[in-house]
Amino acid sequence: MSDATAVLRRFNRSYTQRIGALDDSFLGLGLPLGAMRVLFETGDGCGAQELRERLGLDSGYLSRVLRQLEDRGLVAVEADPADRRRRTVTPTTAGRRTLRTLDDRSEELAERLIAPLTERQRDRLTDALATADLLVRAATVSLDPVDPASPPARHAMGRYFDELDRRFPGGFDPGPVDDVSSMTAARGGTFAVALSDGVPVAAGGVQRIGEGVGEIKRMWVDDAWRGAGLGSRVLRHLEAEVVRLGYDVVRLDTNRSLGEAVAMYARAGYREIERYNDNPYAEAFFEKVLG
Amino acid sequence: MSDATAVLRRFNRSYTQRIGALDDSFLGLGLPLGAMRVLFETGDGCGAQELRERLGLDSGYLSRVLRQLEDRGLVAVEADPADRRRRTVTPTTAGRRTLRTLDDRSEELAERLIAPLTERQRDRLTDALATADLLVRAATVSLDPVDPASPPARHAMGRYFDELDRRFPGGFDPGPVDDVSSMTAARGGTFAVALSDGVPVAAGGVQRIGEGVGEIKRMWVDDAWRGAGLGSRVLRHLEAEVVRLGYDVVRLDTNRSLGEAVAMYARAGYREIERYNDNPYAEAFFEKVLG
DNA sequence: GCCAATACCTGACTAAAGTCAGACACATGT
DNA sequence: ACATGTGTCTGACTTTAGTCAGGTATTGGC
Numbered sequence: 001m002s003d004a005t006a007v008l009r010r011f012n013r014s015y016t017q018r019i020g021a022l023d024d025s026f027l028g029l030g031l032p033l034g035a036m037r038v039l040f041e042t043g044d045g046c047g048a049q050e051l052r053e054r055l056g057l058d059s060g061y062l063s064r065v066l067r068q069l070e071d072r073g074l075v076a077v078e079a080d081p082a083d084r085r086r087r088t089v090t091p092t093t094a095g096r097r098t099l100r101t102l103d104d105r106s107e108e109l110a111e112r113l114i115a116p117l118t119e120r121q122r123d124r125l126t127d128a129l130a131t132a133d134l135l136v137r138a139a140t141v142s143l144d145p146v147d148p149a150s151p152p153a154r155h156a157m158g159r160y161f162d163e164l165d166r167r168f169p170g171g172f173d174p175g176p177v178d179d180v181s182s183m184t185a186a187r188g189g190t191f192a193v194a195l196s197d198g199v200p201v202a203a204g205g206v207q208r209i210g211e212g213v214g215e216i217k218r219m220w221v222d223d224a225w226r227g228a229g230l231g232s233r234v235l236r237h238l239e240a241e242v243v244r245l246g247y248d249v250v251r252l253d254t255n256r257s258l259g260e261a262v263a264m265y266a267r268a269g270y271r272e273i274e275r276y277n278d279n280p281y282a283e284a285f286f287e288k289v290l291g
Numbered sequence: 292m293s294d295a296t297a298v299l300r301r302f303n304r305s306y307t308q309r310i311g312a313l314d315d316s317f318l319g320l321g322l323p324l325g326a327m328r329v330l331f332e333t334g335d336g337c338g339a340q341e342l343r344e345r346l347g348l349d350s351g352y353l354s355r356v357l358r359q360l361e362d363r364g365l366v367a368v369e370a371d372p373a374d375r376r377r378r379t380v381t382p383t384t385a386g387r388r389t390l391r392t393l394d395d396r397s398e399e400l401a402e403r404l405i406a407p408l409t410e411r412q413r414d415r416l417t418d419a420l421a422t423a424d425l426l427v428r429a430a431t432v433s434l435d436p437v438d439p440a441s442p443p444a445r446h447a448m449g450r451y452f453d454e455l456d457r458r459f460p461g462g463f464d465p466g467p468v469d470d471v472s473s474m475t476a477a478r479g480g481t482f483a484v485a486l487s488d489g490v491p492v493a494a495g496g497v498q499r500i501g502e503g504v505g506e507i508k509r510m511w512v513d514d515a516w517r518g519a520g521l522g523s524r525v526l527r528h529l530e531a532e533v534v535r536l537g538y539d540v541v542r543l544d545t546n547r548s549l550g551e552a553v554a555m556y557a558r559a560g561y562r563e564i565e566r567y568n569d570n571p572y573a574e575a576f577f578e579k580v581l582g
Numbered sequence: 583g584c585c586a587a588t589a590c591c592t593g594a595c596t597a598a599a600g601t602c603a604g605a606c607a608c609a610t611g612t
Numbered sequence: 613a614c615a616t617g618t619g620t621c622t623g624a625c626t627t628t629a630g631t632c633a634g635g636t637a638t639t640g641g642c
Contacts, residue, residue, distance in 0.1 A: 004413045005401035011420040012401075015306070018431045032598055049619070061600055063621050085608050085619045110296035110303075116430050121520045122295045125426040129302040131419035139407045139416075140309045229412045323628055340589075352630060354591055376589040376638045 018113070029098060031072070035065050039074055040102065045090035047080065074098055138228030141194045141201060143237050148180035148191035148205055156193050156203035160220035164281070167257050172281060182207040183217065190241045194230060202230040204238050206245065209277075214247035219261070231264055243290050250290060253282035309404070320389060322363070329356050330365055330390065336381035338371065365389055429519030432485045432492060434528050439471035439482035439496055447484050447494035451511035455572070458548050463572060473498040474508065481532045485521060493521040495529050497536065500568075505538035510552070522555050534581050541581060544573035 026036040041051055052062050066089060069075045074095035080086035091099065114122055146153050157180070164172035183189035183205035191205035204219035216238050221231045242250045251273070254261050262284060270286035277285075317327040332342055343353050357380060360366045365386035371377035382390065405413055437444050448471070455463035474480035474496035482496035495510035507529050512522045533541045542564070545552050553575060561577035568576075 004405055004417045005398055007417045007420050007424070008401045008405065009397060011424045014424055014428055018427055034599060052619095058599095058601065059620060060602080060622075065599095067621090079608095083609070083619085087620070106300060107296055110299045113427075113430055114295055114299065116432075116524060117426060118520050118523065121426055121429070125423060125430075126295045126298045128419040128422035128426070129298050132416060132423060133298070133302045133305055135408060135412055135416040135419070136309055136404075137305055138412070139404055141407075229407075229409050232409070233407060325629060349629095349631065350590060351592075351632080356629095358591095370638095374589085374639070378590070 026102065029101065031069075031074075031098075034061075035068050036102070038062070038065050039069055039091065039095060039098065042075060042089050042091055042095075045088065048077075048087040048089055051089065069095070134225070134228050137196055138225065138230055141196045141230065141233075143192055143194045143202075143233065145190055145192050145241075148183040148189075152193045152195065152200045153180070153191050153203065156200040156220055157218055159200070159222065160203070160218050163220065163223070164255075168255060168281065169257065180205075188214075188245055190238075190245065192234065192237055192241070194234060196225075201225050202234050204234045206238050206241050206250075208245075208247070209251065212247050213249045213251060214242040214245060216242070216250060216252040219252075226260070231261070232268065235264065235268055239288070239290060248290055249287060251276060251285065251287045253277060253279055253285050255281055256283045317393065320392065322360075322365075322389075325352075326356050326359050327393070329353070330360055330382065330386060331393065333366060333380050333382055333386075336379065339368075339378040339380055342380065360386070425516070425519050428487055429516065429521055432487045432521065432524075434483055434485045434493075434524065436481055436483050436532075439474040439480075443484045443486065443491045444471070444482050444494065447491040447511055448509055450491070450513065451494070451509050454511065454514070455546075459546060459572065460548065471496075479505075479536055481529075481536065483525065483528055483532070485525060487516075492516050493525050495525045497529055497532050497541075499536075499538070500542065503538050504540045504542060505533040505536060507533070507541060507543040510543075517551070522552070523559065526555065526559055530579070530581060539581055540578060542567060542576065542578045544568060544570055544576050546572055547574045 026033050026040070029036065031039070037055060038051060038057075041054055048062060048066065051057065052059060055062075057065075066075065066077050066087070070077050072094075073092055076090045076092055077087050078090070080088050114125065117125065148157075157178070161172060161174045180191070181187060183191040188208035189206050192203065193200050194202035200222075202221040202225065205217045206214050207217055209215040216235070219231070219234060219238070221234070239250060252265070252270070253276075254265070256262065265286050268288070270288045273285050273287045275282070275285055317324050317331070320327065322330070328346060329342060329348075332345055339353060339357065342348065343350060346353075348356075357366065357368050357378070361368050363385075364383055367381045367383055368378050369381070371379050405416065408416065439448075448469070452463060452465045471482070472478060474482040479499035480497050483494065484491050485493040491513075493512040493516065496508045497505050498508055500506040507526070510522070510525060510529070512525070530541060543556070543561070544567075545556070547553065556577045559579070561579045564576050564578045566573070566576055
């Protein structure tokens with residue numbers, strides 16, 4: 001048993017016993033836990049299918065739970081005008097009130113929990129939990145290959161361009177059309193997006209730039225996720241993809257203003273080479289020979 | 292919403308979604324969760340009553356769960372020879388095997404969870420969780436007034452003496468008889484023990500040493516719990532008790548080798564005074580006037 | 583030896599949570 | 613217009629988890 005898992009498991013035990021009680025705020029509002037979870041997940045309104053997926057519910061079961069909530073006047077269930085087979089669920093005023101009560105209770109429980117701690121200890125706890133949260137989220141991020149033209153990939157690249165524009169001294173302009181087809185399997189490329197709770201938090205792609213040579217393109221990590229090792233995870237994944245696609249050399253270009261990225265490439269065994277393309281934004285060029 | 296509760300609640304959400312799955316190791320062994328919990332709590336054998344108390348179960352319900360476990364050959368339920376109304380529950384070989392499987396699964400889940408993290412991130416996570424664990428446990432410690440002659444109080448004082456013996460240059464000898472009756476309500480005193488999972492982790496008492504003067508005695512915090520603010524919590528509690536008991540001055544003595552304690556008293560507003568007793572182990576004397 | 587208390591057992595009951603198979607309305611591609 | 617597929621609803625069912633009111637065996641105090 002490694003030290004890390006032992007600590008994790010010890011934490012899990014003390015946590016579920018103590019803070020798990022935060023979830024008790026779901027109780028005692030006159031609704032069974034299942035219905036409460038559905039109402040909670042509904043938030044400001046969402047589709048029935050989404051609820052089923054997120055909560056992993058049987059469609060028959062959800063149907064009944066929704067009727068229960070509807071009968072109590074907590075939500076309105078209506079047919080989606082765009083596709084009348086689907087249902088959309090919206091909380092009513094009473095439903096929102098219940099949600100607010102839920103929130104208040106949870107807040108109160110959290111406050112009571114940390115009440116015995118001094119200011120300094122609270123700060124330490126907050127720091128520790130924020131770190132743990134980041135790392136746990138990072139560990140459970142799923143890195144999935146996607147079509148570079150798909151919405152999550154577009155979203156990730158959009159964020160990437162925004163960041164370049166912010167960080168490059170003269171800004172960045174991706175140009176009017178952005179052809180990403182070189183990063184599809186059909187053309188010897190690939191693209192992967194890391195999702196957390198369905199939201200892209202990191203991404204990167206590979207394209208072919210010559211005989212036996214792949215190129216890593218558009219590697220991006222969300223600002224809020226820096227320091228959780230997502231960058232090197234994406235890099236390792238893309239390198240494995242490069243090998244899988246049959247290249248033995250991988251290249252990439254970057255800009256000096258992206259200091260952490262340059263440092264990461266150096267750490268990962270990349271060596272600087274001569275300019276190999278005419279990308280006007282690129283200032284540094286790297287290469288790594290993959291075994 | 293304070294920052295601390297926001298972080299705690301954010302953590303709770305991501306945690307229950309991700310690591311909460313550690314508890315799923317209870318599932319899929321062919322036993323319902325309730326029965327599994329009972330088997331798990333049984334450990335190396337324990338009384339039925341203890342199980343009921345620890346898990347908060349109805350006696351009828353437990354009776355049935357135990358029979359279920361017995362029918363599957365996982366535990367042996369027998370009458371306690373000392374009191375034949377009571378039942379003792381012991382896991383059989385098969386039961387132990389099931390418990391081991393449970394442990395293996397949980398370990399595997401924990402390993403899979405941290406697998407995507409690098410060594411350095413794992414260390415950071417471990418540190419963060421250990422800190423969070425300590426503080427969460429400390430926050431949920433209950434500080435209860437008890438008879439100073441009761442087993443938990445005796446246990447705490449025993450640990451206290453052991454520590455003095457270890458830390459005092461010449462060792463420490465409490466003497467043959469230890470009269471603690473001065474710390475009972477009947478004689479204008481009190482004693483409190485901080486319990487975590489039923490185990491004493493800190494303690495301290497108050498006794499009367501003169502007109503309007505109380506004395507804090509035998510304040511102790513378990514080594515493993517240093518840095519979680521238990522010391523100052525016990526101190527605050529005892530000062531409140533001193534006020535409640537009608538004294539307006541509180542005194543205490545200590546030894547220079549207990550540096551953290553001396554520092555804590557200074558921080559809490561105690562001022563050093565002349566020797567006020569003939570305790571041969573005491574080197575420093577403090578007093579605080581309570582409003 | 584008797585009585586009250588204690589520890590557990592039994593039967594009867596309930597609510598919650600979920601599964602499954604079929605029914606039905608609507609959507610989509612041809 | 614038609615076949616096929618999708619999203620939801622309904623009824624019938626199961627398991628789990630638990631409660632409650634008595635009942636029985638055992639114990640300790642008198």
